[in-house]
Amino acid sequence: MSQAPHPVPQTPALDRELLRERFAMRSLLEFARTLTPDLGPEGILKSVLRTIMGKGLITEGFSYLSSKNEDGELRYHLVNRSGFLGLDLPLVISFEMLETWLFTPPERTHFTLPIFDSEQQDIIGFLGFGKSLSPEGDIATEQNYLESLSLLTGIALTNAALFESERERERFEAELRLAREIQQSLLPQSLLEMKGFSFTVYSKQSELVGGDYYDIIKLDEHKALVAIADVVGKGVSAAILMSNLQASLRAMITTLRLNQINLKVMVSDLNRLIYESTTAERYITAVFAVIDNSSGELSTIVCGHPRPILASANGQYSELPTSGVPLGVIPNYDFIPSDVKFTSGSSIIFYTDGLSEAVSGGHMLGAKGVENFVRMLAGEGSNPQSIEATLSSIAGLTVTDDVTVVMVKRLT
Numbered sequence: 001m002s003q004a005p006h007p008v009p010q011t012p013a014l015d016r017e018l019l020r021e022r023f024a025m026r027s028l029l030e031f032a033r034t035l036t037p038d039l040g041p042e043g044i045l046k047s048v049l050r051t052i053m054g055k056g057l058i059t060e061g062f063s064y065l066s067s068k069n070e071d072g073e074l075r076y077h078l079v080n081r082s083g084f085l086g087l088d089l090p091l092v093i094s095f096e097m098l099e100t101w102l103f104t105p106p107e108r109t110h111f112t113l114p115i116f117d118s119e120q121q122d123i124i125g126f127l128g129f130g131k132s133l134s135p136e137g138d139i140a141t142e143q144n145y146l147e148s149l150s151l152l153t154g155i156a157l158t159n160a161a162l163f164e165s166e167r168e169r170e171r172f173e174a175e176l177r178l179a180r181e182i183q184q185s186l187l188p189q190s191l192l193e194m195k196g197f198s199f200t201v202y203s204k205q206s207e208l209v210g211g212d213y214y215d216i217i218k219l220d221e222h223k224a225l226v227a228i229a230d231v232v233g234k235g236v237s238a239a240i241l242m243s244n245l246q247a248s249l250r251a252m253i254t255t256l257r258l259n260q261i262n263l264k265v266m267v268s269d270l271n272r273l274i275y276e277s278t279t280a281e282r283y284i285t286a287v288f289a290v291i292d293n294s295s296g297e298l299s300t301i302v303c304g305h306p307r308p309i310l311a312s313a314n315g316q317y318s319e320l321p322t323s324g325v326p327l328g329v330i331p332n333y334d335f336i337p338s339d340v341k342f343t344s345g346s347s348i349i350f351y352t353d354g355l356s357e358a359v360s361g362g363h364m365l366g367a368k369g370v371e372n373f374v375r376m377l378a379g380e381g382s383n384p385q386s387i388e389a390t391l392s393s394i395a396g397l398t399v400t401d402d403v404t405v406v407m408v409k410r411l412t
Contacts, residue, residue: 035156037163041065042079044160045115045125048153049080052113052129052146056139060084060108060130064093066123076126083130084108098126111140115150118158125157175236186246192216194224196293200407202387204399211238212352212404213245219257222294228350228406229286229327230305241278245286245327248273263290267301267327267335274328283328287350291342291408298342301335303327306356307367309374313345317371320348347409349374354401360394377407 035044045063053061060083064076074095081089087107090097098114105112108130115125132138139146191199199216211231218224229245231238248270255261261269267288274284285305291298300308304326307319324335342348356370365373377390387405391397 035152037156037160039160040164041125041157041160044153044156045127046080048115048149049082049127052127052139052149053082056129057133057137058110058129058131058139059133062089062128064098064126066125074122095123098123101126101128113146113150115157116154118155120154124154178236178239180239186213186243188215192218192224194218194293195221196410196412197224197291198409198411200387200409201405203402203404204388205402211242212354212402213242214350214404214406215246215249216406217250217253219253219290223290223292225253225256226289226291226348226350226406226408227286228305228352228404229284230352230354230402230404231284232282237282241274241282241284244277245270245274245284263288263299263301264335264337267303268333271303271327271333271335272331275331278328283326285326285353289348289350291348291410293410293412296342296344296410297339298348299337299339301337303335304329306351306353306370308351309349309371310340310342311347311349311374311378313343317374319367319371342410344410344412347378347407349377350406350408352402352404354399354403355405357401358394358397358399358403360397365394 035047039047042065045065049061049063052058061080062078062082062084063080065079066074066076069075076093076095076098078089078091089106093101101109101112102114105128109128110131111129113127113129114123115127116122117124129140132140187203188201191201193199201214201216203212203214205212211233213227213229213231215227216224217227227249229242231242231245233241249266252261252266252269256263256266284303286303287300287305287308288303289298289300289308298310300320301323302308302320303324304322307322310318310320312318320340321338323338324333351370355373356365356367358365358369360369363369373390373394376393377387387407391399391403
């Protein structure tokens with residue numbers, strides 16, 4: 001009959017060591033609960049730095065946090081520093097320097113602690129410590145404790161980065177929603193109904209927030225102003241610039257109605273206001289047109305925008321000439337209006353470059369492709385559904401930008 005093995009006798013020293021290890025693990029778990037993502041990466045490193053310094057009676061310490069430059073190379077930025085007076089710690093170090101520090105720490109640095117990401121691949125943090133005030137209790141010898149703390153810190157930093165990424169995504173989505181609300185509020189909620197004219201609009205954004213703008217405003221019983229524009233850029237900044245254009249345009253309508261200014265003066269004033277309210281890389285391509293049912297006149301100013309197509313009742317198609325540069329580029333530019341006859345049965349088609357830059361058969365439509373689109377549209381009637389149906393009928397059409405089409409037909 002076999003006898004049970006005798007238990008290994010516990011010594012006071014072993015008991016104390018086990019008790020110390022259990023206490024260390026318990027303190028680690030308690031500390032891990034404080035490393036919440038809302039502290040942010042810098043806050044987490046600061047908390048870990050203070051904890052080790054406090055536990056080891058250390059008066060000097062520093063920490064570096066990783067980031068990647070445009071080339072994807074790791075760089076480490078000094079984020080916390082305590083003591084080390086007179087020591088020139090670089091604000092930024094390369095990965096190569098950090099590797100050197102792992103084996104040859106900086107002057108007066110007693111030991112270092114690298115922090116790896118949760119997958120144990122990249123060093124995302126780096127801590128350095130001076131000597132302890134209590135050499136007999138040197139925390140640098142507590143490898144298990146330090147390795148465990150490094151692992152917990154790496155997980156916390158990874159979670160903090162994910163947390164910040166999610167928060168940034170939410171901020172971005174909130175900005176897009178705001179920009180979309182601003183943009184939608186600027187567009188006409190219903191189309192103008194006016195004797196002698198038929199108005200049709202098709203507008204589709206390629207993303208949540210687009211840069212296209214259009215407006216149709218009645219000037220008197222016989223005249224209407226048609227505007228179409230494309231703001232460079234996306235997001236809230238583009239939406240705000242669009243709102244500046246719309247507000248300025250609306251502010252000038254009364255003086256245009258009263259013939260206190262003409263189309264040329266109005267566009268010149270808009271150009272100056274846009275120039276003064278935006279930066280050099282922000283500008284707006286646009287077309288402004290005044291249509292007159294009584295005289296049959298069509299006056300247009302094309303500001304660096306795709307040229308409108310005039311489709312006459314007899315089947316002739318022609319592009320209206322460009323009048324000048326986009327709005328906001330040259331403050332005192334002299335825009336030259338173009339005046340043509342807008343006869344009964346004729347149509348004028350305004351569009352944004354999302355249409356001309358759409359691709360079919362491996363090539364952009366361009367001006368010729370847009371003219372073919374207008375010819376196809378002539379047989380479909382004038383309504384948003386027919387415009388969409390005509391676009392869909394173009395073989396292999398790929399649209400990557402916002403598309404806006406404004407079609408005006410003179411009925412009488």
